[in-house]
Amino acid sequence: MLTPSSIADCWHSLRQQRPLVHVVPNLVTANDLANALLAVGAAPIMAIEPAEFSQLPNRALVLSMGTPTIDRMQLLAQAGRAAQAKNLPIVLDPVGVGATVWRKQAALALIATVQPTILRLNLGEALALLDQTGVAHGVDVGHAWHDPRLVAGQLARRYGCVVGLTGVIDVVSDGMNWIQLEHGHQWLSQITGAGCIVTSLIGALAAVINDVMLATVSAIAGFGMAAEVAAMHALGPASFRVALFDQLGAIAELIDNSRLSYRMEQHDAD
Amino acid sequence: MLTPSSIADCWHSLRQQRPLVHVVPNLVTANDLANALLAVGAAPIMAIEPAEFSQLPNRALVLSMGTPTIDRMQLLAQAGRAAQAKNLPIVLDPVGVGATVWRKQAALALIATVQPTILRLNLGEALALLDQTGVAHGVDVGHAWHDPRLVAGQLARRYGCVVGLTGVIDVVSDGMNWIQLEHGHQWLSQITGAGCIVTSLIGALAAVINDVMLATVSAIAGFGMAAEVAAMHALGPASFRVALFDQLGAIAELIDNSRLSYRMEQHDAD
């Protein structure tokens, strides 16, 4: 059941179990994801050689589509198949999927192959995967006229997975229920990798919690609350980033001691 | 015309227009360039798959030659040709071009193919491209006995582009006129990526301003002034780097409120 204490429990379990999380990183945020996973108590391994994928004793897989190439898409698919064979949760981040037609087609092929457990994306990326927009503006976008709750629900039903849709408002949906979270800070949109980091945290929690909705909500809520505290210690986006990583190790305590704000409802039939 | 207010206007325009800037990054500074471009209000996209180059709706191209390989040089050339076809400004950073004979020959071939709008480099790299030195000392060098104004002018005429030559003294030249800037801080030479970041900022401003000299001067001046303010908040090169990224979002206001220091003259016939 989704309560503040069940969310805090996820974060405590993560530190106790220290699961090995296999990340196939992109060129831009590899360092950030390694530091984020270490900070929250997971054991990251950045492995990009298919020969060792089946040998890794990992408990979750995190796939970032950033800086895609034809070869990298193949690599992501191979990592996904190895995780399927181990019956592991797979979190996919379709970074900038709306930027080009090529990228979108590559993402759709990857989703079909990998069948991710969780998709973590922003509104522009979600709309691209729903064919509701043309070409997005780089890798980060905002579209105020779409209701993120509807978008998340449609996406979850279309691709048969849990969706973590992050932005000014965060929504998690499994296609039937949605949970809306209202934590975070505007500086998250002024640093690279914020989305990828949430994606990796979802992977870390999904490694220790069977309830995929709970793992996704816990990751997004905890990250957003860490961002709020970090912003109080920062002068701009770069000092915010440092403070954010400092806070990542204390998320369980943050949730214990703070007011977690969320709404939880069922999707209307649509 | 080049005045403090025209320089500040460049930075204001950048934030208003939020241009998509295509960066072909190197392995070392990809994260830095993404964060720098986000901080100043541009929309970076790190794309390295030739299949999507022509599809990107970018307004400028930034090419970093760092960590070159035969394959990467080919990729940089392909990105350059895609930008030429779109008639976009291209900024090239020939990182460490003096380090080896191989690297220099690769850079010369790339320049011939890409015909960059702007070359951003340091004095050692400039001398290598003018055949005036043997092998440089790594990727960063200083040669006190050369006049950077003459070097920048020669380079601009040789390669038919605007040159942004950065170091203790910064010089921008189009081969006929030069502008000398005296902002910055010594810690810039103790962090990696400072040169690449300026290169990316030139690309961002060239995306919104047709006057290439003005865009280049504005980027170098703004970055140097941000560095001066950042140094006042720092204890060493790493905290300086954090403070520098914090300041990047406020460059327009910095220029509005500070004393911009530069000299502007014509090159003597030489």
Add this chain to the structure above:
Amino acid sequence: MLTPSSIADCWHSLRQQRPLVHVVPNLVTANDLANALLAVGAAPIMAIEPAEFSQLPNRALVLSMGTPTIDRMQLLAQAGRAAQAKNLPIVLDPVGVGATVWRKQAALALIATVQPTILRLNLGEALALLDQTGVAHGVDVGHAWHDPRLVAGQLARRYGCVVGLTGVIDVVSDGMNWIQLEHGHQWLSQITGAGCIVTSLIGALAAVINDVMLATVSAIAGFGMAAEVAAMHALGPASFRVALFDQLGAIAELIDNSRLSYRMEQHDAD
């Protein structure tokens, strides 16, 4: 001879000579190593094109096995052979060698080819190379029941090199003598790249000091002392990382002014 003043002298020599250090980086820590080497006064060059390896005027080679692939292992071997031909010190970091059987076999083949001057690793990696453990837990491990002094000595004799074994206790051994150091901070285990950074600092000092034991001890001692000072200025692992890089430029002065703590003995016959 190994004394606090001989260790401080190493760091002073490094700043005076500013040696070019060739690093073959991994995808995760390339930026960190460049910044660390610049901070201590070395001149890093991240080169990954075999065509330029023999042309580089470097004085040491640093090989990081992180994010290994079949192609990258080949590249590391080529860089190693180029350094052998120049008779340079080679420092190898077998990152996460215990993570998979594939990685371990790849590391053993690389060691046989490159014959490193120095191996820098943690206890889990050391045990994997001694066939004393199965599969490690990611790239960072702790095994309290092994004596790191014995492990370092065995490894040094097995592979005919100096071993820098870092962890809660650091041990340097050439197979006959060992030196135990007790500096550092627990936050080093919560940031990525701490091990790689030490590896790169060993390379920088080995470039200017012929005594390989002294260079290795100096790097590990200096880094550990910088970490202790940094921790006093930090609120968590990320601000610790910033403070650590700030301190790297002042290691010589730190050693001059602090109490360096180490033990030095001969290995018993075993």
